[in-house]
Amino acid sequence: MTPSPFTERAQSVLRAREAPDARRAAKEFAAQASRDTAFQLEACVACGQCAEACHFYLVTRDPRYTPIYKLKPMLDTYRRERAPFSMVTRALGLAPPEVTAEELNEWSELLYDSCNLCGRCTLACPMGIDIAGLVRRAREGMSAAGFAPPDLYAVAERALESGSPMGVRWPALKRQIELQERETGLKIPVDAQGADYMLVLSSMEVIGFSEIIGALARIFQQAKVSWTIPSAGFEATNVGVQIGSRDVAAALLSRIVDAAERLKVKSVISPECGHAYSALRWEGPNLLGRPYSFKVVQIVELLDQLVREGRLRTRGKDTRRLTFHDPCQIVRRGGLQQAPRRLMNQVSDGFVEMQDSGAASFCCGGGGGVSAIHRAEQLRLAAFECKQRQVEAVGAEAIVTACSNCRDVLEEAIEQREMTLPVLGLTELVAQYLEPE
Amino acid sequence: MGVLEFARGPALWFSLAVMIAGSLWRIAGICQLGGRPDLSEPRSARLWAGAIRGIFSRMIPRKEFRHSGRIGGLNACVYHIGIAVIVLGYLPHIHFIGRLTGLLWPPLPAPVVYLAAGFTFVALFIALVERLTDPVLRLLSGFDDYFSWLVVFLPLATGMIAINQSYSPGAAPALPLDPRPLAIHLLSVELLFVWLPFGKLAHTFLVFISRGVTGAASARKGAAI
Numbered sequence: 329m330t331p332s333p334f335t336e337r338a339q340s341v342l343r344a345r346e347a348p349d350a351r352r353a354a355k356e357f358a359a360q361a362s363r364d365t366a367f368q369l370e371a372c373v374a375c376g377q378c379a380e381a382c383h384f385y386l387v388t389r390d391p392r393y394t395p396i397y398k399l400k401p402m403l404d405t406y407r408r409e410r411a412p413f414s415m416v417t418r419a420l421g422l423a424p425p426e427v428t429a430e431e432l433n434e435w436s437e438l439l440y441d442s443c444n445l446c447g448r449c450t451l452a453c454p455m456g457i458d459i460a461g462l463v464r465r466a467r468e469g470m471s472a473a474g475f476a477p478p479d480l481y482a483v484a485e486r487a488l489e490s491g492s493p494m495g496v497r498w499p500a501l502k503r504q505i506e507l508q509e510r511e512t513g514l515k516i517p518v519d520a521q522g523a524d525y526m527l528v529l530s531s532m533e534v535i536g537f538s539e540i541i542g543a544l545a546r547i548f549q550q551a552k553v554s555w556t557i558p559s560a561g562f563e564a565t566n567v568g569v570q571i572g573s574r575d576v577a578a579a580l581l582s583r584i585v586d587a588a589e590r591l592k593v594k595s596v597i598s599p600e601c602g603h604a605y606s607a608l609r610w611e612g613p614n615l616l617g618r619p620y621s622f623k624v625v626q627i628v629e630l631l632d633q634l635v636r637e638g639r640l641r642t643r644g645k646d647t648r649r650l651t652f653h654d655p656c657q658i659v660r661r662g663g664l665q666q667a668p669r670r671l672m673n674q675v676s677d678g679f680v681e682m683q684d685s686g687a688a689s690f691c692c693g694g695g696g697g698v699s700a701i702h703r704a705e706q707l708r709l710a711a712f713e714c715k716q717r718q719v720e721a722v723g724a725e726a727i728v729t730a731c732s733n734c735r736d737v738l739e740e741a742i743e744q745r746e747m748t749l750p751v752l753g754l755t756e757l758v759a760q761y762l763e764p765e
Numbered sequence: 766m767g768v769l770e771f772a773r774g775p776a777l778w779f780s781l782a783v784m785i786a787g788s789l790w791r792i793a794g795i796c797q798l799g800g801r802p803d804l805s806e807p808r809s810a811r812l813w814a815g816a817i818r819g820i821f822s823r824m825i826p827r828k829e830f831r832h833s834g835r836i837g838g839l840n841a842c843v844y845h846i847g848i849a850v851i852v853l854g855y856l857p858h859i860h861f862i863g864r865l866t867g868l869l870w871p872p873l874p875a876p877v878v879y880l881a882a883g884f885t886f887v888a889l890f891i892a893l894v895e896r897l898t899d900p901v902l903r904l905l906s907g908f909d910d911y912f913s914w915l916v917v918f919l920p921l922a923t924g925m926i927a928i929n930q931s932y933s934p935g936a937a938p939a940l941p942l943d944p945r946p947l948a949i950h951l952l953s954v955e956l957l958f959v960w961l962p963f964g965k966l967a968h969t970f971l972v973f974i975s976r977g978v979t980g981a982a983s984a985r986k987g988a989a990i
Contacts, residue, residue: 364978370795373968374905375841377826380833391900413963430883451989452830454838455968458975469946610986613804623806663808663987687989688829715978751965 334579337660338488341573343474343480348474350429357405357470365465371455372396378459381452382713382734383690384442384707395449395459398438399403401692402466407711431685432475439466440477441704443698445570445603446656457734467572477568477701480571492563493700494531501534501562506662507544516545519591520556521540525630526593526622528564528584528608530601532732540600540732543759550762551639555597561587564599565733568608577607578615581646585606588622595623597630600656600753602695602731609662626658628730631695631758634668635674641763645677651724652679653715653738654689654753657729668730675761678725683719690714694737712741719749769944770952776954780955781865787962788970790845808987818990819980821965847885851921854878882925883976890919909964914962917951 344352363370379385379394391397404424408414416421447460476515505516518521525548533540543558548555561583568577579636588596598605607615609624625633634640652672659665665686672679684690693711698704714740719727726749729735738751766774808813826838851859854873863869872878893914896902927946958968983990 330803361798363796364800365981366795367974367978370791371968371971373965374902374907374910375837376835376899376901376905377830377833377872379901380835385901390901391904394849394901394905397905410798412791450979451827454823454826455980456819457974458979458982461982466844560903608804614801617802617804619806636972644792653832661986661988663989665989684829688827 335488336577337575338568338579342438342485342488343472343483344472345476346695347473348429348432350427350432350473353473353475354387354405354409355467356425357466358401358409360402360465360468361406361410363431364627365404365462366410368457368462370411371457373455375454377454378449378482381405381695383467383711387713392438393442395426395443395463396457398435398443399462399466400458400464400468401431402437423460432470436470436475436477439463439470441701443696444656444691444693444698446691446713447661448688448691451660457485460569463629464572468574471571471573476571476702477598478559479701480567480697483700484567484571484573484576487563488576491583492531493565494535495566496531496534498559498562498565501529502559504538504541504705505584506510506535507669508538508545512542512545514545514549517556519559522552522592523556525554525556525597526588526591526595527597527599529557529599530560530604530732531563531737532565532601532736535718537732537738537753540753540755543756546759546762547640547755549633550641551634552765553634556591556593558591563571563602564604566604567697567700569603569607569667570700574615577611581607581612581615583610585616585620593622593627598624598626598631600627600730600732600755601663602655602733604742605662606657626662626664627755628658628671629664630665631755632670635637635671642755642761643763644761645675646727646757647762649678649680649723650676650721650726650728651682651722652685652735653692653727653729654686655729655734656689656691656695657731658730659689660687668754671758672728673758680722680724684718692734692737693741694733699733699737706743708737709741709744712745716741716745716747724749726750726752728752728754728757767944769948769951772948772955776955780958784958784961788967791962791967803985807985809984812981812984813927813955815984815990816977816981817977817982822980822990823976834901836891837895840888840895843889844885844892847881847884847888848883851878851885853926882921886921886925889914889921913964913966914990916957916966920950920957923950923953
């Protein structure tokens with residue numbers, strides 16, 4: 329793996345877990361308080377409305393899971409060190425006390441295990457506070473100071489070392505590509521210089537749902553899309569965004585950017601992975617400190633565009649009662665609410681919407697790195713109850729989604745709750761109904 | 766100098782000065798923290814439209830969150846509207862604002878304002894009871910929350926006591942027979958003015974900035990506002 333200028337800084341974040349340091353966390357919390365962040369930290373009126381939006385609170389009724397409460401260490405630090413009247417309140421002894429290691433250890437559960445960064449609370453806040461965005465910032469302090477969950481440090485270490493959070497290297501992807509080439513009879517371009525689109529994948533797709541590669545090969549064949557997969561920098565997921573470390577995130581992201589610039593592609597396709605889209609599309613240029621020389625397009629967005637341009641044609645429709653699970657980072661936080669619905673209607677006769685679908689949809693429970701935290705497993709599975717009620721209420725025979733992590737988390741929860749319905753990937757569903765050549 | 770002269774004179778000007786200077790200090794203190802430009806390619810460049818939409822859309826909860834079982838949202842609407850009716854619709858208050866700013870407008874009928882005061886009084890009590898009994902609100906609440914409640918409640922309560930004072934239309938009353946109720950009412954309002962920039966009552970102005978910032982950021986992504 330080629331080291332990037334960000335790698336050394338990322339390694340220092342990993343070393344923080346060896347000696348957790350509350351003072352360092354406080355310093356980072358304070359540094360995160362930029363103007364826009366501070367306006368939001370200052371605006372809270374402690375109304376508690378955000379609790380009713382959070383699935384972790386709704387299933388447990390534990391007030392500690394109130395989203396804004398999860399920000400208490402960061403908010404206290406801001407009030408103590410950066411707020412406009414902090415000098416006066418400190419001098420008068422009225423400032424909140426400094427955060428302690430004990431407090432941060434307790435908040436590790438609140439900021440990681442019980443938050444998917446799904447942003448439903450943001451939508452509910454009457455003050456317009458982007459609570460999920462603030463939790464993402466608070467995680468910067470937690471990870472830099474050694475208070476993030478050990479599982480996420482381990483995943484970050486593996487990703488930095490191997491390029492993938494699951495240790496998937498190029499030979500493993502190459503084998504899957506060859507398998508899909510045999511299945512489809514199509515040549516899958518690798519490292520093609522000057523292609524219009526470069527496809528990156530999540531490890532979950534490579535290991536668990538590799539049919540998506542063949543599905544895309546067939547779709548792009550019909551739509552005459554010039555595309556390629558890079559042999560280096562193919563991993564789309566970004567644990568840096570989940571653990572909350574801009575250095576880890578930048579180190580991982582720079583590999584994709586290097587590949588895109590090396591191959592001189594016009595666009596990078598973000599795959600069926602919610603937080604990968606968030607990292608690549610919205611955080612990426614800010615992490616690297618420069619705009620991209622290419623565009624980023626989410627796969628659902630691209631498929632929708634190809635259908636609307638008449639380049640992607642389907643025949644027939646699925647007659648089962650299908651419902652769509654909205655990946656939070658693609659729909660609510662990513663702005664792609666209508667594209668997956670147009671695609672669903674393109675290939676389904678029985679598409680039914682769950683209650684509160686779209687922007688206010690419930691998270692699967694595994695986003696924001698929660699699915700990688702073993703100690704959070706029971707809480708995550710409990711939080712699925714909100715989604716389960718909605719799925720059962722519409723009598724869906726299958727759930728379709730556009731995020732491989734959601735898919736994996738939903739499958740596990742469905743099995744645990746002894747429900748009997750499959751979870752399908754939207755891209756594969758579209759490929760299934762392609763008009764024959 | 767009598768207590769009413771004090772409340773109408775030095776105390777009023779001092780409290781107004783603290784409120785204005787404190788508010789400006791708070792806003793300037795936040796602004797000086799600075800920020801970096803967002804380098805990601807926007808899906809929409811209509812950021813001001815997003816900000817304005819963010820400011821207005823959050824005034825009414827989204828339909829998905831209306832049946833949360835928490836009464837705070839609806840109750841807050843009642844006392845915010847009630848306070849607006851009392852402050853902006855009651856003739857003596859219009860005269861008070863008029864003396865400070867030169868702006869005058871027609872008042873609402875007094876019974877409407879009295880009704881609003883009644884609703885506001887009840888709603889503020891409900892807000893306090895909910896804050897004291899609801900586990901989420903109890904956990905979130907601190908000195909600022911309870912003190913801010915008090916400094917909003919006091920002008921309402923003292924105003925209701927002072928309501929029997931007679932006023933000649935178009936002019937400030939000279940010296941009522943008993944100046945104390947009005948003086949106490951004015952002093953309670955001045956306490957609110959002094960506290961406003963420093964505690965959560967600053968949401969009076971911060972709410973618009975916070976909503977606007979999030980609205981603009983969401984519009985940039987084409988995301989739900």
